[in-house]
Amino acid sequence: MVAQRLAAEAQKPLELTEEERAAEADRQNELRRQEGISEGPPLPQPKPAVAASWAKAIAAVMAGER
Structure with missing residues (x-):
């Protein structure tokens, strides 16, 4: 029973809050900027x-x- 529940939870994608998503997007943009990569x-x-x-x-x- 517990193993089934853990397996089911492992299949779910991690859900990020809106703030976490924004922070991750900012982090990715900063990395791109540092590497000279535009969006x-x-x-x-x-x-x-x-x-x-x-x-x-x-x-x-x-x-x-001409």
Whole structure:
């Protein structure tokens, strides 16, 4: 009986209070800030050839060639 109750409780996820959730979110954000990571998933990086093509096009527009 006791073993069944303990097993059932072990299956439940730990429930955090609103304050504990906020504190954990603050802690995670502080760790991200210290590591230089912005919130959210990382932005995809363009392939080098695409980045070079865009850089060339932007430079041409800024120089007034287009």
